[in-house]
Amino acid sequence: MTQKPTRQTVCGAIAALLLSSCATGPRVIVSKFPSPDFRLVVEELADVDGVVQVQRRFRVLADGTCSYARASAQLVDPETGITLPVFSILSVYQLMGINVRLLARKLHKQQLGVLTQAEIGGVLDQSRRWRISYRAANTQSELVVGGQINRLLVGIFNVINNHVPPGEGFALQGLSGDPDPVSYSNIQAPVASVQGALGAYSGLLLARPAEADLLLETFALACTAKDRKFAAELLARFSALPPPSTPVPGVPTVTAASLQGMLR
Numbered sequence: 522m523t524q525k526p527t528r529q530t531v532c533g534a535i536a537a538l539l540l541s542s543c544a545t546g547p548r549v550i551v552s553k554f555p556s557p558d559f560r561l562v563v564e565e566l567a568d569v570d571g572v573v574q575v576q577r578r579f580r581v582l583a584d585g586t587c588s589y590a591r592a593s594a595q596l597v598d599p600e601t602g603i604t605l606p607v608f609s610i611l612s613v614y615q616l617m618g619i620n621v622r623l624l625a626r627k628l629h630k631q632q633l634g635v636l637t638q639a640e641i642g643g644v645l646d647q648s649r650r651w652r653i654s655y656r657a658a659n660t661q662s663e664l665v666v667g668g669q670i671n672r673l674l675v676g677i678f679n680v681i682n683n684h685v686p687p688g689e690g691f692a693l694q695g696l697s698g699d700p701d702p703v704s705y706s707n708i709q710a711p712v713a714s715v716q717g718a719l720g721a722y723s724g725l726l727l728a729r730p731a732e733a734d735l736l737l738e739t740f741a742l743a744c745t746a747k748d749r750k751f752a753a754e755l756l757a758r759f760s761a762l763p764p765p766s767t768p769v770p771g772v773p774t775v776t777a778a779s780l781q782g783m784l785r
Contacts, residue, residue: 555624556659562654589686636664740755
């Protein structure tokens, strides 16, 4: 014969459930944004006398570290004609965790990482173009736009432009609407200083000593600052890195030999 539950046993079961809930604590929901490998790089490139030059670069990493840089000059290897931007106009800042999560989520919602070059069309104007390199959740993509911006990219660039310093941004033909309406008070305007930028990039390299872009950016500044010893050290560190698996179309690959030419 099955015994019916009494009021006492039901209350005991509820109390036990409540105690169990209190013991384990509230459930913590972990956001999937940003992924540990999140990385966003946006560049403005110009064709100057047949040579592709990077004139502006914005980078965001998963920990919220941002750098926004404009080139004041170009370092040139006289033998190959390969150039490196001298990013002496620089702002380095840190986004709070919640702001990085929002940025990563918004870019994901705008389909960045899913959009293909075929969907946004070809590069209509080679004289000035913009390149987005994006990595998240073990996937990597790259988009290049020149001329009239495709409508699929308008929201993406509006989000990006909201995270650069005041008065800065990427001005593409046909980009309409306002930047994403979120205000950040801790983003400082870029400062023009070769020594200051060299110090800032040296600090970034401490946390990421094997990142090729940072090594090249710091190398160009060290050469400009006439710090030959530090530049030679950076060249040796760059030479030890594996070559890029996917060279950028239309942009010459920087080699150790070309860096040696710049160092002379």
